[in-house]
Amino acid sequence: MREGQTPLEETRQGEATVVKGPGSTGRKLYLESYGCQMNFSDSEIVASILADAGYQTTRDADDADLVLLNTCAIRDNAEQRVRRRLVHFKGNKKRNPSLVVGVLGCMAERLREQLLEEEKLVDLVVGPDAYRDLPNLVDQVEGGQKAVNVLLSREETYAEISPVRLDKGGVTAFISIMRGCDNMCSFCVVPFTRGRERSRDPQSIVREAQELFDQGYREVTLLGQNVDSYKWNIDNKGVVKNEDEPVVRFAELLEKVAMVNPDLRIRFSTSHPKDMTDDVLHAMSKHDNICKYIHLPVQSGHSDVLKRMNRGYTREWYLNRIDAIRRIMPDCAISTDVISGFCGETQEEHEATLSLMDEVRYDMAFMFKYSERPKTLAERKFDDDVPEEVKGARLQEVISRQMVHGKERTQAFMGKTLRVLVEGTSKKRDDQFFGRTTHNTVVVFPKGDLKPGDYANVKTFDSTPVTLMGEVTHEPAEA
Ligand code: 5AD
Numbered sequence: 001m002r003e004g005q006t007p008l009e010e011t012r013q014g015e016a017t018v019v020k021g022p023g024s025t026g027r028k029l030y031l032e033s034y035g036c037q038m039n040f041s042d043s044e045i046v047a048s049i050l051a052d053a054g055y056q057t058t059r060d061a062d063d064a065d066l067v068l069l070n071t072c073a074i075r076d077n078a079e080q081r082v083r084r085r086l087v088h089f090k091g092n093k094k095r096n097p098s099l100v101v102g103v104l105g106c107m108a109e110r111l112r113e114q115l116l117e118e119e120k121l122v123d124l125v126v127g128p129d130a131y132r133d134l135p136n137l138v139d140q141v142e143g144g145q146k147a148v149n150v151l152l153s154r155e156e157t158y159a160e161i162s163p164v165r166l167d168k169g170g171v172t173a174f175i176s177i178m179r180g181c182d183n184m185c186s187f188c189v190v191p192f193t194r195g196r197e198r199s200r201d202p203q204s205i206v207r208e209a210q211e212l213f214d215q216g217y218r219e220v221t222l223l224g225q226n227v228d229s230y231k232w233n234i235d236n237k238g239v240v241k242n243e244d245e246p247v248v249r250f251a252e253l254l255e256k257v258a259m260v261n262p263d264l265r266i267r268f269s270t271s272h273p274k275d276m277t278d279d280v281l282h283a284m285s286k287h288d289n290i291c292k293y294i295h296l297p298v299q300s301g302h303s304d305v306l307k308r309m310n311r312g313y314t315r316e317w318y319l320n321r322i323d324a325i326r327r328i329m330p331d332c333a334i335s336t337d338v339i340s341g342f343c344g345e346t347q348e349e350h351e352a353t354l355s356l357m358d359e360v361r362y363d364m365a366f367m368f369k370y371s372e373r374p375k376t377l378a379e380r381k382f383d384d385d386v387p388e389e390v391k392g393a394r395l396q397e398v399i400s401r402q403m404v405h406g407k408e409r410t411q412a413f414m415g416k417t418l419r420v421l422v423e424g425t426s427k428k429r430d431d432q433f434f435g436r437t438t439h440n441t442v443v444v445f446p447k448g449d450l451k452p453g454d455y456a457n458v459k460t461f462d463s464t465p466v467t468l469m470g471e472v473t474h475e476p477a478e479a
């Protein structure tokens with residue numbers, strides 16, 4: 001597993017040829033996304049809003065009239081990467097003075113005027129809840145002014161906007177089901193950059209899933225910072241808002257989406273250990289098309305650290321949730337996030353994380369060094385006092401331990417016949433496809449007569465630490 005990267009923490013450039021609304025004005029948008037899956041999903045909303053305003057997306061930044069970076073502020077190194085890109089685009093502006101460069105997402109929210117005024121790196125700064133205002137703001141910049149809108153909203157869910165799918169694979173897609181976060185984990189900047197938690201209406205979510213299925217997509221990932229606290233028609237205190245409408249919580253939503261079609265796979269991210277109920281696990285076990293995979297970030301294996309992190313659970317509570325998963329779905333894959341070197345972390349506390357990993361034996365993990373973020377509770381209350389080299393050494397130990405467990409978990413599937421959704425051509429071999437199992441393990445196999453979006457039963461005969469190799473078979477799948 002890559003150190004310091006979340007499931008989709010990579011850069012991707014948007015390309016879409018879809019032109020909607022009033023038609024193309026000939027203006028071209030180049031969009032780069034950083035950070036979590038939610039940001040990639042937001043970029044598709046941005047592309048849709050700007051397509052309605054006449055923009056076509058391009059993969060070539062040199063060809064663009066508008067360059068937007070959808071940014072992440074979760075760790076300092078994520079911000080530094082974006083800053084380097086902005087300096088690069090400032091160079092492009094020298095060559096093409098009419099080029100508009102903007103920052104979207106979490107850094108926009110965190111840095112606001114600093115990027116515009118002090119560093120003069122960009123023309124446009126737009127926070128995650130203000131994307132509907134983008135066409136106006138771009139006009140404002142073209143009229144010679146700088147433009148900024150970083151207002152956070154309690155309502156905005158972009159529910160009725162049809163995202164322009166920037167991933168050309170056409171098999172898997174994200175659906176945003178909620179926005180923001182109310183948790184205030186002490187290390188985390190997200191509540192400050194993405195605002196209060198709000199859920200999107202279930203009808204529009206189910207409709208989007210149906211539309212994706214009709215367009216040929218075969219897997220959707222339901223996204224939220226804490227999907228287990230998804231709720232519709234009921235407030236935080238449990239008061240029903242409209243007696244004539246049903247209350248929908250995450251378990252019900254999952255079932256509604258699962259019922260769109262048995263050939264549509266459902267994944268979701270991220271679950272929170274303090275809120276993950278058995279109802280969700282029962283809903284998963286009831287529907288074959290809900291993938292047997294849960295991302296359940298633990299962050300630390302020691303209850304004292306969890307308390308300082310304000311996570312709202314103890315080690316024992318977390319292990320009880322793992323037991324519930326294993327009891328209800330014995331074969332479910334589990335992944336996690338771990339932070340090494342949080343404020344005040346002792347050697348004993350670090351070892352508790354290793355022992356928890358030994359107990360759970362995660363299929364996969366995303367592992368990070370603690371990075372202090374301005375404004376967070378931890379920054380205000382605690383010293384970032386674990387020396388950098390100790391953080392690094394602990395992180396290495398965590399990574400090494402995970403490599404052992406991940407390999408063990410992958411090999412447990414060796415020799416088995418697995419149902420795989422074909423996603424696309426393998427990066428390493430043109431004559432092979434890759435796809436994923438319900439447990440999210442990547443499997444590579446000869447193309448045969450298959451095409452992306454098909455399901456295939458693949459009998460595995462070889463593996464690397466994280467990938468399985470196999471042959472298509474007519475034998476029934478074991479998982
Ligand atoms: N430092 C290091 N890692 C962090 N994460 C969130 N904030 C920080 C931080 N300040 C990690 C957590 C979270 C994941 C998305 O990023 O593990 O689950």
Ligand code: SF4
Nearest residue numbers: 181184185188190225
């Ligand atoms: Fe950050 Fe915690 Fe919310 Fe996740 S649950 S986004 S870690 S505050």
